[in-house]
Amino acid sequence: xxxxxxxxxxxxxxxxxxxxxxxxxxxxxxxxxxxxxxxxxxxxxxxxxxxxxxxxxxxxxxxxxxxxxxxxxxxxxxxxxxxxxxxxxxxxxxxxxxxxxxxxxxxxxxxxxxxxxxxxxxxxxxxxxxxxxxxxxxxxxxxxxxxxxxxxxxxxxxxxxxxxxxxxxxxxxxxxxxxxxxxxxxxxxxxxxxxxxxxxxxxxxxxxxxxxxxxxxxxxxxxxxxxxxxxxxxxxxxxxxxxxxxxxxxxxxxxxxxxxxxxxxxxxxxxxxxxxxxxxxxxxxxxxxxxxxxxxxxxxxxxxxxxxxxxxxxxxxxxxxxxxxxxxxxxxxxxxxxxxxxxxxxxxxxxxxxx
Amino acid sequence: xxxxxxxxxxxxxxxxxxxxxxxxxxxxxxxxxxxxxxxxxxxxxxxxxxxxxxxxxxxxxxxxxxxxxxxxxxxxxxxxxxxxxxxxxxxxxxxxxxxxxxxxxxxxxxxxxxxxxxxxxxxxxxxxxxxxxxxxxxxxxxxxxxxxxxxxxxxxxxxxxxxxxxxxxxxxxxxxxxxxxxxxxxxxxxxxxxxxxxxxxxxxxxxxxxxxxxxxxxxxxxxxxxxxxxxxxxxxxxxxxxxxxxxxxxxxxxxxxxxxxxxxxxxxxxxxxxxxxxxxxxxxxx
Numbered sequence: 001x002x003x004x005x006x007x008x009x010x011x012x013x014x015x016x017x018x019x020x021x022x023x024x025x026x027x028x029x030x031x032x033x034x035x036x037x038x039x040x041x042x043x044x045x046x047x048x049x050x051x052x053x054x055x056x057x058x059x060x061x062x063x064x065x066x067x068x069x070x071x072x073x074x075x076x077x078x079x080x081x082x083x084x085x086x087x088x089x090x091x092x093x094x095x096x097x098x099x100x101x102x103x104x105x106x107x108x109x110x111x112x113x114x115x116x117x118x119x120x121x122x123x124x125x126x127x128x129x130x131x132x133x134x135x136x137x138x139x140x141x142x143x144x145x146x147x148x149x150x151x152x153x154x155x156x157x158x159x160x161x162x163x164x165x166x167x168x169x170x171x172x173x174x175x176x177x178x179x180x181x182x183x184x185x186x187x188x189x190x191x192x193x194x195x196x197x198x199x200x201x202x203x204x205x206x207x208x209x210x211x212x213x214x215x216x217x218x219x220x221x222x223x224x225x226x227x228x229x230x231x232x233x234x235x236x237x238x239x240x241x242x243x244x245x246x247x248x249x250x251x252x253x254x255x256x257x258x259x260x261x262x263x264x265x266x267x268x269x270x271x272x273x274x275x276x277x278x279x280x281x282x283x284x285x286x287x288x289x290x291x292x293x294x295x296x297x298x299x300x301x302x303x304x305x306x307x308x309x310x311x312x313x314x315x316x317x318x319x320x321x322x323x324x325x326x327x328x329x330x331x332x333x334x335x336x337x338x339x340x341x342x343x344x345x346x347x348x349x350x351x352x353x354x355x
Numbered sequence: 356x357x358x359x360x361x362x363x364x365x366x367x368x369x370x371x372x373x374x375x376x377x378x379x380x381x382x383x384x385x386x387x388x389x390x391x392x393x394x395x396x397x398x399x400x401x402x403x404x405x406x407x408x409x410x411x412x413x414x415x416x417x418x419x420x421x422x423x424x425x426x427x428x429x430x431x432x433x434x435x436x437x438x439x440x441x442x443x444x445x446x447x448x449x450x451x452x453x454x455x456x457x458x459x460x461x462x463x464x465x466x467x468x469x470x471x472x473x474x475x476x477x478x479x480x481x482x483x484x485x486x487x488x489x490x491x492x493x494x495x496x497x498x499x500x501x502x503x504x505x506x507x508x509x510x511x512x513x514x515x516x517x518x519x520x521x522x523x524x525x526x527x528x529x530x531x532x533x534x535x536x537x538x539x540x541x542x543x544x545x546x547x548x549x550x551x552x553x554x555x556x557x558x559x560x561x562x563x564x565x566x567x568x569x570x571x572x573x574x575x576x577x578x579x580x581x582x583x584x585x586x587x588x589x590x591x592x593x594x595x596x597x598x599x600x601x602x603x604x605x606x607x608x609x610x611x612x613x614x615x616x617x618x619x620x621x622x623x624x625x626x627x628x629x630x631x632x633x634x635x636x637x638x639x640x641x
Binding site for chain 2: 194
């Protein structure tokens with residue numbers, strides 16, 4: 001993710017910087033641990049006096065950092081999913097996320113389940129805001145569309161076995177189990193499910209069902225599992241440019257780490273907002289974030305393009321590499337979603353859903 | 356359903372029993388609450404993984420490498436740290452926390468925080484009536500049971516075992532009757548570390564190998580050891596089974612979200628009504 005932020009900053013500085021000055025990135029490692037994140041954020045705010053923090057990934061980390069950034073009055077741009085973040089974003093206007101919220105994940109999960117012809121579903125959720133957010137929103141939408149929820153299982157993470165939880169879900173006779181889960185627990189649950197020898201379909205977020213999972217459980221166990229995640233803004237000029245630069249810099253494809261495109265967009269939007277506001281004071285430039293990224297305005301696909309348009313006095317609408325980046329009043333975006341299926345040990349993109 | 360829950364509980368309990376037994380043996384002999392036990396376990400799981408994937412050894416051979424390297428690691432810290440802190444169990448407890456963190460982060464440094472798995476085949480469950488039994492689980496229970504029996508035989512029928520029990524009962528008396536403490540400590544560590552490494556492999560085989568593998572199982576294992584009466588090997592096994600079975604039984608009536616809390620509710624009740632634990636004696640608590 002840091003590599004993507006640096007790529008964005010490189011482009012910004014090549015185009016002359018923000019307000020004629022070069023942008024500097026100060027990075028800290030949050031270790032996906034709320035405690036470490038709070039320490040890092042304190043340092044960034046108090047010592048480095050930054051005007052924005054970009055790139056917190058875990059919902060737990062973002063929720064821990066938000067009180068600090070809100071108090072300091074600076075911008076926080078994250079790729080977390082927890083629905084609570086929207087509420088804080090709406091109140092303060094300081095929080096923007098370029099990842100879809102779990103609320104939106106729930107909507108998409110429900111669409112996928114219905115499209116695949118499932119009428120009865122059980123949910124299994126890791127007990128945290130993201131896991132619960134996914135499955136509760138799924139249940140709400142699925143029931144509203146005429147589906148039946150047979151069981152809602154919530155489990156504590158870090159356990160060595162989820163067998164009794166899994167059996168509870170299986171014994172309610174669903175046609176599909178929808179998961180709000182992470183990689184380690186999904187690995188254990190799928191392993192146990194396979195050994196129990198009970199036919200079942202699974203829909204899970206793609207951060208839990210990916211190449212690592214297939215490597216851990218084997219192609220046979222993972223066969224037929226659906227994975228859902230927001231997909232990059234395929235076909236946009238910004239995606240094409242970023243994908244190439246990212247692969248060159250890291251040797252990795254953007255589709256292997258979609259968050260890279262999200263933080264790239266966040267960085268670019270931030271720079272454009274500061275340029276438009278002609279101020280680095282977050283209290284001043286915060287209301288420009290929505291202006292430069294959403295309609296109306298001339299569509300621009302890079303920082304350089306945006307700055308040129310701004311200088312000629314035009315309103316702009318940045319179209320990102322991860323999505324169109326049109327923040328709503330809570331600072332949330334509505335990216336398109338890809339639905340993947342594990343087939344013979346490969347994760348194949350089956351279709352795209354626009355929520 | 357009830358029968359299935361009990362069966363699941365026995366499987367979970369038998370792994371916790373291995374960990375709790377290791378904890379309680381160390382406590383019985385040296386009065387040390389060894390917080391590093393969980394991370395020794397993680398190390399055993401990783402050492403076996405490295406031996407099987409890196410050195411391409413067969414499963415039994417890799418397991419042997421795992422056990423031996425874990426014993427070497429543990430004896431190293433015994434020589435370096437615990438040997439000098441025998442007189443102060445509080446200092447040793449704090450030191451064990453430090454060793455736990457050191458071992459865990461050394462593992463993270465070498466292997467990263469990502470998960471690993473042993474290259475073991477998965478077998479489908481057997482159905483016996485309504486009961487579903489996973490062959491791998493049966494193997495886990497069998498291995499755990501054999502290890503516990505071995506420890507029992509060692510404690511009961513060998514002179515080393517008798518010396519260990521003597522030191523556990525009364526260290527001063529043991530010393531004046533000519534028992535060499537250093538030999539007893541080394542035996543104690545070998546037993547506890549072998550149990551830890553074995554538990555690590557079983558856990559790794561059933562689930563995934565990750566740096567917090569041992570830390571996550573340490574708390575229920577401590578609960579089991581205390582429930583059975585800290586320092587009593589048979590109490591630790593009984594405590595582990597009680598915790599394993601009651602957790603899985605409870606899911607039938609209580610929300611599974613509170614599964615982890617069940618162990619502590621039982622523990623709290625036990626400490627209220629019988630503070631020495633299930634099989635504990637009064638003088639075991641000093």
